Amino acid sequence: MNKKRWIAIVSAIILFVASIVATGVMEISKKNASSTNSINELLGGEDSLSENVIEAGKANQRIVLLTIEGTILSGGTSGMFNTASYDHQLFMSELQKIEEDDTIKGIVLSVNSPGGGTYESAQIKDKLVEIKEKTKKPLYVSMKNMAASGGYYVSANAEKIFATDETMTGSIGVIMSGSNYSGLFEKLGISDTTIKSGEFKDIGSASRPMTEEDRAILQQMIDDSYGRFVNVVATGRHMDESRVRELADGRIYDGAQAKAVGLVDEIGYQEDVIKAMRKDYSLKEAELFEYQAASPSLSSLFTSKASQMISPKNSVLSELDGMMSKFGTTNSPKMMYLYGGE
Numbered sequence: 001m002n003k004k005r006w007i008a009i010v011s012a013i014i015l016f017v018a019s020i021v022a023t024g025v026m027e028i029s030k031k032n033a034s035s036t037n038s039i040n041e042l043l044g045g046e047d048s049l050s051e052n053v054i055e056a057g058k059a060n061q062r063i064v065l066l067t068i069e070g071t072i073l074s075g076g077t078s079g080m081f082n083t084a085s086y087d088h089q090l091f092m093s094e095l096q097k098i099e100e101d102d103t104i105k106g107i108v109l110s111v112n113s114p115g116g117g118t119y120e121s122a123q124i125k126d127k128l129v130e131i132k133e134k135t136k137k138p139l140y141v142s143m144k145n146m147a148a149s150g151g152y153y154v155s156a157n158a159e160k161i162f163a164t165d166e167t168m169t170g171s172i173g174v175i176m177s178g179s180n181y182s183g184l185f186e187k188l189g190i191s192d193t194t195i196k197s198g199e200f201k202d203i204g205s206a207s208r209p210m211t212e213e214d215r216a217i218l219q220q221m222i223d224d225s226y227g228r229f230v231n232v233v234a235t236g237r238h239m240d241e242s243r244v245r246e247l248a249d250g251r252i253y254d255g256a257q258a259k260a261v262g263l264v265d266e267i268g269y270q271e272d273v274i275k276a277m278r279k280d281y282s283l284k285e286a287e288l289f290e291y292q293a294a295s296p297s298l299s300s301l302f303t304s305k306a307s308q309m310i311s312p313k314n315s316v317l318s319e320l321d322g323m324m325s326k327f328g329t330t331n332s333p334k335m336m337y338l339y340g341g342e
Helices: 003-043 088-100 118-135 182-188 212-237 241-247 255-260 270-280 298-310 315-327
Strands: 049-055 058-069 104-113 115-117 139-148 160-163 168-170 252-254 286-293 336-338
Touching (some): 049 088, 058 088, 058 270, 104 270, 118 212, 212 241
Parallel strands (some): 104 139, 139 160
Antiparallel strands (some): 115 336
16 A cells, blocks of 8 residues: 555544544533523523614614624534634524514614524524514615625515625525545444434435435435525515526625626615615614623633633644534534535
8 A cells, every 4th residue: 555545544534533523522512501501591691682872863763783793503603613703592682672672763784604504594584574574674784795695595685785896695505514434434444333213314424325315315405495595585685586596506796796686786885784774764863773792691701711722723723623614523414504615
């Protein structure tokens, strides 16, 4: 066996072991997070929201600025060392408060995200549609650096979508990433000893080759989810489904391209979005505010300390984080509205 072959095998073994270790760390983190959340709920910390006034104005006529920053996932971002700030539970609490607050007359949603989970994206979209139908409060979206895949999904039902020329958006579609080690197992003499109740119980397993039947089942799930995505865009943008499918081949668009094909309404920055809402809905004297956590929760304090302890100090950990973000854990591939190049 030549030197290059040995290097390839050793590299594969290292990646496999690293993925197993990462899976274990994630599981422990989930258990710890669950315990922390229970304590935090008792103290009432995490769901408590205060308001930060950005521009003073009429208190009975207000515009709220919402922000989605980072990957849209319930448990945070998918990278093992990623500490981006999106908090799904907190964001859903903000949406609930907006629905109940009659002083809020307009919503500006700032999006800087590559997308995320299909479940979380759908939950946000459904709540925004509910608010729109029940309260008639207008929603404008300000796309920043990126509003791709799930980031576009949650934006599609806005009255107006603004992006900059440099914004990266689109990536309309669904992806399920994974890795398979069965070839490596065979080389190392490791066999899969999984015992299951049905042929497809271990579908997506990393330890056995994917069959054509497996692929067909997973592809049907992807196709169904993709159809729902297309419908959301067609409904929100008042476009024919056939036209949306032409645009929704997974490609990304810059802001100017997105405007040219009808995925974006205007080119502008966040201040332009706010100015447009004030003008369009006679809200020139409206107060502009945002929500913020009333006080640091126990979970956020623990997360902050843990992040400091395991923050990647070298390229090896950074590379590992990138690989795990792309491929997920060894046994849990899942559908994502996520820009595939992230």
